[in-house]
Amino acid sequence: MKSSNYDVIIIGGGIMGTSTAYNLIAEDPSLRVIVIERDLSYEKSSTALSMVNARIQFSLKENVLISQYAFDVLENFEEKMVVDGKKPAIFYRREGNLFLYHEKSLPAARRAFEMQNELGCAIEWWSLKKIKDRYPIYENLDEIAGASFGPEDGHFDAYSVLMGYRAKAKSMGVEFVQDDVVELITSEGAISGIKTAFNEIYSSSHVVNCTGAWANLILKTVGIKLPMEPVKRQVFAVKHKVRLDYPLPLTILPSSFYFRTETGGLLLLGKSMEEDPVGFDFTWEDERFEYLWGELYEFAPVFEALKLVKGWAGLYAVNIMDANAILGEWPEIKGLYLANGFSGHGLQQGPAVGRYITELIIGKSPALDLSVFSPLRIFEKTPIKEDGIV
Numbered sequence: 001m002k003s004s005n006y007d008v009i010i011i012g013g014g015i016m017g018t019s020t021a022y023n024l025i026a027e028d029p030s031l032r033v034i035v036i037e038r039d040l041s042y043e044k045s046s047t048a049l050s051m052v053n054a055r056i057q058f059s060l061k062e063n064v065l066i067s068q069y070a071f072d073v074l075e076n077f078e079e080k081m082v083v084d085g086k087k088p089a090i091f092y093r094r095e096g097n098l099f100l101y102h103e104k105s106l107p108a109a110r111r112a113f114e115m116q117n118e119l120g121c122a123i124e125w126w127s128l129k130k131i132k133d134r135y136p137i138y139e140n141l142d143e144i145a146g147a148s149f150g151p152e153d154g155h156f157d158a159y160s161v162l163m164g165y166r167a168k169a170k171s172m173g174v175e176f177v178q179d180d181v182v183e184l185i186t187s188e189g190a191i192s193g194i195k196t197a198f199n200e201i202y203s204s205s206h207v208v209n210c211t212g213a214w215a216n217l218i219l220k221t222v223g224i225k226l227p228m229e230p231v232k233r234q235v236f237a238v239k240h241k242v243r244l245d246y247p248l249p250l251t252i253l254p255s256s257f258y259f260r261t262e263t264g265g266l267l268l269l270g271k272s273m274e275e276d277p278v279g280f281d282f283t284w285e286d287e288r289f290e291y292l293w294g295e296l297y298e299f300a301p302v303f304e305a306l307k308l309v310k311g312w313a314g315l316y317a318v319n320i321m322d323a324n325a326i327l328g329e330w331p332e333i334k335g336l337y338l339a340n341g342f343s344g345h346g347l348q349q350g351p352a353v354g355r356y357i358t359e360l361i362i363g364k365s366p367a368l369d370l371s372v373f374s375p376l377r378i379f380e381k382t383p384i385k386e387d388g389i390v
Contacts, residue, residue, distance in 0.1 A: 005203045006032045008361060009194055011181045011218060012210035013037030014047040015158070015347050016339045018165035019354025020208055025172045027358050033173070034202065036194070038180040044282060046212050047347055048159050049314030051235045051270055053250055054348040055097045055153040056121045059112035059387035060324070062372050063345075064119055066352040069368065073351040074156060081164040083171045088164035090156045095260070096249035097153035098126075098135075099388075103145040105254060108387050113148050122152040135248065137302045143254070153250070155260070158347055165354075181211075183221045190334040206361050208337040213280070213315035215340040222333060227321040227378060228341045229278045232313050236269045236289045237262065239307040252390055257295045266309065269296060272316075272344065272390065284313040316344045322383035327353060327373035328360060337361065338375055343389060 008024055010017045013035045021035050042048040054074060056067045073080075078087040101109045116123045126147040131138055170176060180197040184207065193203035209215055213230035248267075250260040257271040269292045289308050296303050319326060319341030326341040337360065339353050346353075352368060359366045372384055 004034075004200075006034045007204065008033045008206045008208065009202055009204040010035045010208045010210055011194065012212060012214075013040065013166065013176060014042070014045050014210065014212055015162055015165070015350035016212070016353055017208070017210035018162055018169060019350040020210060020339065020357045021174045021354075022165045022169040022172075023354040023358040024361065025169055025174050027362060027364070029172060033169075034175040034177060035169075036177050036179050036181055036196065036202070038178070040176065040178045042159070042162065044314075045162075046314050046317070047162050047350075049235075049312055050158050050347045051268055052155045052158045052347060053097065053153070053345075053390075054156065055250075055388075056116060056123060056150045057097055057099055057112070057148060057153065057388055059108065059115070060372075060384060061115060061119070062368070062370055063324070063349075063386060063388070064116055064121065065368050066349050066370070068119070068121070069352045069355075070348050070350075071152060074161075077161065077164060081168045083167045088160050088167070090160045090164065092154065092156040093247070094152050094154035095247045097150045098131075098147055098249045098251045099149075100131075100141075100144045100147045100251070100253050102143060102254045106145050109146065109148060112387060122150065124149045124151065135251075137242070137300045138251075139301055140299050149249070155250070161350075181218055184218060184336070186222055186333055186336075189332070191336040205335045206337070207335060208339060208357055208361075210339045212340070212342075212346070213317040215317065215338070222336075224330065224333075226326055226338075226340060227319060228326070229318050229320055230280055230315045231318045232277050232279070232281045233272060233316050233344065234270065234284045234288060234311060234313045236284075236292060236311040237309045238267050238269060238289070238293075239265060239309050240267055240303055241305050242302050253295070253299060255295065256390060257292065258390060259296060267296075267303070267306070269293075271295075280315070282313050282315075284311045286311065317341055317346070318343045321378065322385065323389045324384055324386050325349065325353070325370075325373040326375050326378065327356065327370055328375055330375055331379060345389070
């Protein structure tokens with residue numbers, strides 16, 4: 001058994017872990033930072049398995065501010081993450097997000113729209129005529145009362161962003177180790193280190209849990225159970241025969257069914273459903289495709305002929321209390337920081353979360369006040385409200 005001392009230990013090397021590592025080392029190059037990831041191939045990482053989206057359209061102000069910062073980071077990501085003259089290619093495409101609303105949802109959607117406008121967001125309110133003029137293949141709008149469109153929303157290559165953060169952090173001195181953390185070690189109400197499956201001990205007064213859907217597995221070793229569950233979500237890629245002269249935005253129906261075009265003449269389809277299983281299940285069922293196809297066909301009959309090309313399943317770390325991030329220092333254990341419970345919108349929040357956790361650790365005044373996401377609300381049983389969960 002060997003022992004190593006670090007200024008910061010980050011558990012989990014997905015988007016949260018790598019963004020935090022990069023921000024720490026960029027802020028203070030003298031820090032000893034290590035990222036411990038159970039599988040550096042990222043085969044089951046929620047980051048790598050995401051359908052990927054970056055959007056401004058949230059109803060909680062802090063989530064909108066987080067997205068504004070993410071837009072800036074993504075826009076300049078390739079230049080900032082150059083290593084040895086090589087740029088990561090993240091294929092950032094701002095093709096828009098179109099949220100469609102039933103009549104009953106209009107008041108909340110309007111409030112969110114007005115707040116986004118006040119924050120200077122690129123956001124548009126669309127009438128049914130505007131929807132039909134812009135996307136004439138969207139034929140069945142009988143139950144749609146209005147829509148909001150974010151022209152600067154879009155998608156990118158999640159794996160390339162992950163690898164970009166990792167390569168840059170590594171080039172600046174961050175260590176990355178493949179191992180499985182099995183225990184948090186505390187002393188007198190403070191974190192003091194971690195123990196791994198390889199029986200290694202790493203010591204630090206600052207530990208960050210960035211393990212996504214697996215967060216409770218390690219937190220239970222110190223008696224913590226977050227209101228969070230790993231929930232399976234599925235994505236399907238289908239080939240269509242429709243001639244499109246323009247990409248389709250990520251289009252979100254009131255039923256929570258969503259789809260967008262992808263390169264190569266593909267459509268990506270998905271839907272979060274109440275019956276989605278809880279647990280670490282990565283199987284995907286092509287029977288669900290038939291259901292989603294029916295919903296797509298009803299909305300846009302032009303997609304009557306589709307061929308299922310592939311599908312995959314990944315995990316949402318669903319915060320069953322309020323579907324928002326659990327972010328900050330755990331009140332009962334000094335030095336233990338959480339970046340958990342993002343409920344499906346974590347990938348786009350990675351840049352801001354990494355910066356915020358860094359600011360908390362080094363004692364710098366946060367550029368964005370994200371204290372609304374503090375774990376304190378779990379103790380106080382005061383959930384926060386966000387209408388824009390997909």
